[in-house]
Amino acid sequence: MTKLKELSIDKLRRICKAKNFKFKTTNEIKVSEKILNQQRAARAIDFGLRIKDKGYNIFAAGLLGTGRNTAVSSAIEKIASTQPAPGDWCYVYNFDHPDEPKAIHLKAGLGEEFKKDMNKIIKELKISISRAFDGKDYEERKRHIVKKFQEKRDKLVADLEQKAGSRGFKMKQTSTGLISLPLFKGKAVSPEKFESLNKEEREKIEKEREELQLEMSDAIREIRNLEKEIKLQVEKLDKRIALFATEHLIEELKQKYKDYVDIIKHLERLEEDVIDNIDSFRGKEPLPFPIPGLALPSPQKLFTKYRVNAFVNNKEMVGAPIIKEINPTYYNLVGRVEYRSQLGSMTTDFTMMKPGAIHLANGGYLIIQALDLLKNFMAWEAIKRVIETGQVKIEDINEQFRLISTVTLKPQPIPVNVKIILVGHPLIYHLLYVLDEDFRKLFKVKADFSMLMDRTSAQVDSYVHFISITSQHEKLLSFTNQAVAKIVEYGSRLVEDQDKLSARFLDIANLLREASYWAESAKSNVVTANHVTKAIEEKIYRSDMIEERLRELIKDGSFLIDTKSKIAGQVNGISVIDVGDYAFGLPSRITARAYMGQKGLVDIQREAKLGGRIHSKGVMIIAGYFGEKFAQNKPLAVSASLSFEQTYCEIEGDSASSAEIYALMSTLSNLPIEQGIAVTGSVDQRGNIQSIGAVNEKIEGFYHVCKQGGLNGRQGVVIPESNVRNLMLKEEILKAVKDKKFHIYPIKTIEEGIEILTGKSTGIKKADGSYPKNTVFGLVDKKLTELAEGLMKFSKDTPAKNNKRKNK
Numbered sequence: 177m178t179k180l181k182e183l184s185i186d187k188l189r190r191i192c193k194a195k196n197f198k199f200k201t202t203n204e205i206k207v208s209e210k211i212l213n214q215q216r217a218a219r220a221i222d223f224g225l226r227i228k229d230k231g232y233n234i235f236a237a238g239l240l241g242t243g244r245n246t247a248v249s250s251a252i253e254k255i256a257s258t259q260p261a262p263g264d265w266c267y268v269y270n271f272d273h274p275d276e277p278k279a280i281h282l283k284a285g286l287g288e289e290f291k292k293d294m295n296k297i298i299k300e301l302k303i304s305i306s307r308a309f310d311g312k313d314y315e316e317r318k319r320h321i322v323k324k325f326q327e328k329r330d331k332l333v334a335d336l337e338q339k340a341g342s343r344g345f346k347m348k349q350t351s352t353g354l355i356s357l358p359l360f361k362g363k364a365v366s367p368e369k370f371e372s373l374n375k376e377e378r379e380k381i382e383k384e385r386e387e388l389q390l391e392m393s394d395a396i397r398e399i400r401n402l403e404k405e406i407k408l409q410v411e412k413l414d415k416r417i418a419l420f421a422t423e424h425l426i427e428e429l430k431q432k433y434k435d436y437v438d439i440i441k442h443l444e445r446l447e448e449d450v451i452d453n454i455d456s457f458r459g460k461e462p463l464p465f466p467i468p469g470l471a472l473p474s475p476q477k478l479f480t481k482y483r484v485n486a487f488v489n490n491k492e493m494v495g496a497p498i499i500k501e502i503n504p505t506y507y508n509l510v511g512r513v514e515y516r517s518q519l520g521s522m523t524t525d526f527t528m529m530k531p532g533a534i535h536l537a538n539g540g541y542l543i544i545q546a547l548d549l550l551k552n553f554m555a556w557e558a559i560k561r562v563i564e565t566g567q568v569k570i571e572d573i574n575e576q577f578r579l580i581s582t583v584t585l586k587p588q589p590i591p592v593n594v595k596i597i598l599v600g601h602p603l604i605y606h607l608l609y610v611l612d613e614d615f616r617k618l619f620k621v622k623a624d625f626s627m628l629m630d631r632t633s634a635q636v637d638s639y640v641h642f643i644s645i646t647s648q649h650e651k652l653l654s655f656t657n658q659a660v661a662k663i664v665e666y667g668s669r670l671v672e673d674q675d676k677l678s679a680r681f682l683d684i685a686n687l688l689r690e691a692s693y694w695a696e697s698a699k700s701n702v703v704t705a706n707h708v709t710k711a712i713e714e715k716i717y718r719s720d721m722i723e724e725r726l727r728e729l730i731k732d733g734s735f736l737i738d739t740k741s742k743i744a745g746q747v748n749g750i751s752v753i754d755v756g757d758y759a760f761g762l763p764s765r766i767t768a769r770a771y772m773g774q775k776g777l778v779d780i781q782r783e784a785k786l787g788g789r790i791h792s793k794g795v796m797i798i799a800g801y802f803g804e805k806f807a808q809n810k811p812l813a814v815s816a817s818l819s820f821e822q823t824y825c826e827i828e829g830d831s832a833s834s835a836e837i838y839a840l841m842s843t844l845s846n847l848p849i850e851q852g853i854a855v856t857g858s859v860d861q862r863g864n865i866q867s868i869g870a871v872n873e874k875i876e877g878f879y880h881v882c883k884q885g886g887l888n889g890r891q892g893v894v895i896p897e898s899n900v901r902n903l904m905l906k907e908e909i910l911k912a913v914k915d916k917k918f919h920i921y922p923i924k925t926i927e928e929g930i931e932i933l934t935g936k937s938t939g940i941k942k943a944d945g946s947y948p949k950n951t952v953f954g955l956v957d958k959k960l961t962e963l964a965e966g967l968m969k970f971s972k973d974t975p976a977k978n979n980k981r982k983n984k
Contacts, residue, residue, distance in 0.1 A: 180932060182892075183920045185913050188905045190631075190674035192661040194705075197640065201654040201702055205644040214247055214679065217623040221251045224621035225541070225595060231620050233563065233596040235546070237605040238625025241682025244599050245543075247625070252498050252541045252597070261493035262539025265590055266290060267526050269481040271445040277485070277526035279588045280438045285491035290439070291484040293429060298479050300425055301450060305457040308421040309414075317413055325406040332395050332402075418454045422447060446482060453478075485527045488535050497540035501533040504544045506554045509533050510562070511570040513585050529587060534568045538592045546600025546608075559596065563618045567591045628671040629679045631664075639664055639677060639684075646685050652692035658705040663687060666712060669904040672872055687711055719758035723877075726753075726762055731884055735822055737763050738851040739882045739891060745769060745843030747933065748854040749820070749835035750874040750893070751827075759870060761877025763854055765821040766832060768839035772963045772970070773815030777802075777840075780819040781827045788828030797830070798837055800861035801926070805953065806960050809945045813964040816840055830858040831868035834894075837926055838933055845955035847934045852891035853921075854878040855929060857899075863926040867898040872905055879909050879918055887912065892919030894929050 199205055217236065224234035238244045264287025267277040282290060426447050433439040450457065456478050490497065501508060511532035515522040533542055549555050554573055562568050569589040575582075598619065605622065608615040629635050640660055647654060655663070666687060670678035678684065688703075690711035695703040729735045737748065748763045779795040781787035787795075795818065803812055818836050820827050835855040842849045856874050858866040868874075875893045882891040900922050912918035923929045927938040930952050939951025947954040 181922060181928075183900065183903075183913070183922055185910045187900055188903050188910055188913060188920065189665070189907070190668060190904065192636070192664040194657040194661040197657040197660060199640075199657060201656055202640070202644040202647055202660065203654040205640065207641075207645050207648055214243060214625055217244075217247060217625045218251065220621055220623040221248060221597075222255075224597075224623065225251060225255050227621075230566075231563070231617050233619045234598070234621045234623055235605050235608075235619045236597060236599045236623040236625065237602040238623075239601065239627050239680060241680035242625040242627055243679065243681050244625050246681075248543060248597055248599060248623075249498070249500075252543070256496040256498050256540060257494070259496040259540075261490050261495060262497065264288070264486065264490055265488040265531075265535065265538075267485040267487050267529055267587060268442050269483075269526060270588075271449055271481075274481075275583065275585055277529070277585060277587045278438070278442070279487075279590050280436065280442070282436060282439075284493060285489075286433075287484075287486045288489050288491055290433070291486040293432070294482060294484045297425055297429060298482050301422055302457050304421040304425065305418055305454065308417045309458055318410060321406055321409050321413065325402055328402055329399055332399055335395070414454055415451050418451045418457075422450055449481070480525050480527060483527055485529055487529065488531050488538065490539075495540075497537050498543070499533050499537035499540070500543045502545075502548070503552075504533070504549045504555050505552045506558055506573050507532065509555055510558050510568055511535055513570060513572065513587075524585060526585060526587070529570060529585065532568070532570075534562055534592060534594060535590065537594045538568075538590070539594070541595045541597060543597045543599065546598040546604045549598065550604070560614050560618060562592060562594075563596065564614075565589075566593075625679070627679050628673065628676045631668060631673075631675050631677045635677060636664055639667060642681060642684065643688060646688050647692070650689065652688060653695050653701065653703050655688070655691075655703045655708075656705070659691065659703045659708045662705045662708040663691075665904065666708070669872065672870070672902045672904060674901050674904065687715075690715065716758070719755070720760065722753070722755055723758075723760040723762070727881060727884060730763075730881055737765060737881060739763075739885050740888060741851050742848035743851055744846050744848045745839055746851070747835045747839045747842065747849050748851060748878070749832040750854050750856045750878055751823075751832075752870040752873055752877075759873050761870065761874035763878050763881055764823060764832070766818070766835050766839050767821055768816060768818050768836065768843045770814055770816040770840065770843050770959070770963070772813075772966050774813055774967065775815040776812070778815065778817045780817055781823075786823070786826050788826055790830050791827050791832075794830030794833035794858060795836070797859060797861055798833055798840070801837065801859065801863055802840070804861060805863070806957050810961065810964055812960065813967045814960055816843075829868075831856050833857075834859045834865055834926060834929060838930055841930055841952060841956050842934065844959045845934075845952055846959075847936060847952060847955065849933045850890065850935075852882065852888065853894060853919075853933055854892075855894045855933070857894070857896040857923070857929070859926060865896045865898075865923050865925060865929070867896045867902075871895055871899045871902050875903075875920065876906060876909060879912065882918070883912075887917040889917055890919075891917075892921060894921045894923055894932055897922035897924050 217238070221234060221236065224232055234248075236244045236248050261284045263284050264282045266280045266282065266287045268280060270276050270278050280290075426443050430440055430443055433443075509532045511534075512530050513524055514528040514530060515524045516528070517523075533544075544559075549559065567589040570585075570587050572584055575584075596619075602624070608619075629638075643655055643660055643663060646652065663684065664677065667677040667684060668674055670680065670683060687708070691703045691708045694710045694714070695707040698707065700707065726735070730737045738746075739748070746765060746767045749766045750761050751764045752759055752761055777795060777799045779787055779792065782792050782795065798818075806812060818839065820832075832855075834857040837859060838849060838855060841847075854874075856868055856871070858868055860866060875895070878893055903920075909918060913920065921929075921932050923932070930936075930938055934952055937951050939947040939953045941947055941953070947957050949955075949958075
């Protein structure tokens with residue numbers, strides 16, 4: 177029998193020595209911003225931000241609390257600060273296609289200035305044009321034109337009246353125009369008088385009237401031509417006056433923005449439109465609206481088309497823009513056209529267009545949470561379209577679902593150059609990579625954030641630095657070096673590795689806040705190690721109600737867990753129960769029974785459909801192990817059953833496979849097992865013990881059950897030797913081990929474990945394949961041989977008995 181190996185307390189927890197720190201409190205540490213540990217992710221982010229080729233957008237993949245957002249923001253801020261600010265974007269009215277506003281790009285800060293200049297010129301045009309048309313010069317020139325027309329018209333009418341008089345007619349002006357009335361004896365003939373004339377006189381008058389009518393038609397036509405001519409002359413005069421009033425104002429703007437071809441073209445079209453709509457600037461009263469109680473749109477709205485929509489204003493921007501969109505809906509990303517209610521309908525214009533996050537991030541960086549993006553309808557498709565086309569276009573998403581198309585604005589697309597960074601869980605990255613063929617060509621850079629970091633002196637210093645930053649930024653109490661040491665140990669406990677630290681800084685930050693709270697509650701000026709321990713204990717207490725209740729059931733005998741006796745065919749395994757925010761270990765009674773038969777190893781959990789696939793695999797490995805050990809020269813003719821007693825939910829995992837082997841060997845050898853020693857560890861077919869997870873929770877869970885029943889100095893836990901590096905046990909257990917009240921045994925093979933549990937040697941296989949008598953393997957082999965021989969004898973006797981019955 178090999179000598180028992182028991183772990184000393186220095187192996188149960190890696191202590192962080194406070195004396196190694198060169199400070200007494202964290203207030204002494206100089207704060208500087210830097211990314212903690214995540215060098216792989218930091219290099220990927222730096223590469224993704226600096227490469228300019230298409231499709232090299234970034235997906236920052238990591239668990240919550242690993243510093244994804246902090247690292248991304250820090251890296252972007254560092255690079256963006258060295259880059260120039262992008263220019264402004266404005267939308268202006270399209271005089272050729274009013275439904276398609278034009279986009280104009282300007283130098284940063286000029287967009288808002290251009291808008292103010294246009295608002296100013298509208299006011300100046302109103303004043304200048306109104307003043308020009310109210311002047312004496314304009315009235316004199318217009319009066320001259322009208323006078324010339326009046327003189328020509330009067331002459332034509334006088335000539336016509338003379339001709340009419342010579343023919344015996346008189347001209348009369350009516351509301352319908354000029355008419356001719358016949359004269360008889362110098363007086364106008366009424367219709368009744370005309371009818372009383374004889375036929376010859378009437379015919380003579382009618383003939384004269386017809387000839388006169390021809391001459392009247394020519395004269396009226398000439399008068400109408402004169403009216404058209406005067407109207408054209410007045411319009412030309414108005415345009416000359418308007419041009420005189422506007423040209424110098426618009427020319428000033430052209431000179432100011434001479435480097436912008438689009439603005440020059442826009443101002444030329446604006447000038448033409450102002451001259452064509454000169455009456456709007458002359459302050460004429462609007463016509464009354466035909467519906468009582470309603471009115472035409474305000475005159476100010478008539479000038480909307482001359483205004484400017486300063487769409488993106490980067491006047492105050494220093495460096496490239498960094499936009500974090502916390503609600504990435506479709507419209508929040510690509511912009512929207514807003515509407516207002518007017519006369520029972522919805523109206524809009526180009527000044528009511530609003531930018532989206534992509535517009536604001538143009539020339540810089542856009543950070544979006546991947547899950548939020550995918551939850552919003554059409555938002556993911558919009559992002560992909562922007563990356564693929566290199567431009568962003570404001571569109572109404574409802575157009576895709578309307579049966580009838582409606583007229584709305586269709587603004588000119590804006591070219592974009594934006595680096596998009598998605599932040600999310602690694603599972604989201606893998607799902608997109610597999611299910612969306614566009615994803616891999618649009619997000620070519622993966623920044624993978626680890627949840628752990630090496631526990632080196634440099635990384636411990638990073639931890640200290642993080643504690644100092646958080647406590648100072650959040651105005652927490654300062655932490656003593658002993659408190660910092662406890663937090664470093666807690667970081668190792670979170671990842672269950674003595675050589676690693678947790679990189680989930682959210683958990684560490686929460687511990688800092690809670691420890692500071694308990695220190696303040698205790699009226700302390702600093703956070704000590706006791707306050708850190710208090711914070712950890714209180715956090716556990718808030719979540720361990722189920723664990724406490726289950727231990728009560730064990731104590732009162734509802735759950736049959738024995739921690740003091742020796743029983744054959746029974747061993748205490750340890751299960752881990754995860755309730756979401758808390759996980760704990762609890763012993764599980766594993767029993768085995770063997771009997772003559774050929775069914776082999778029966779897993780009761782699997783038969784009852786309460787065993788998971790990994791657990792079932794572990795049971796099959798057990799069968800392979802027994803075959804290799806005891807069935808090389810004879811068949812393994814046995815029926816055996818394994819059961820997790822008093823379990824009513826699915827059992828998953830293979831960490832109890834070694835315990836199941838011990839239970840089988842105990843029942844086959846009839847050697848009792850020490851129930852005060854629990855077992856955990858998976859096994860391969862050669863009997864090697866393999867590492868398992870949650871080793872700390874398992875040890876602590878069994879310790880608390882033993883403690884409530886009374887520690888007797890023989891209790892402990894058998895664990896895989898490969899799990900020793902994962903031990904970060906509570907100080908209470910360290911003290912119990914030191915006082916020889918509790919023991920932890922690391923093992924590499926099944927043989928070592930069965931010797932600890934039974935107190936007997938397993939024995940070494942002889943050349944003939946047998947094992948020494950009175951050893952564990954010898955007794956097991958003997959029992960298996962007896963079962964096999966008994967089965968063979970039973971098989972031979974059964975046909976003979978059946979034949980006797982037939983003869984009788």
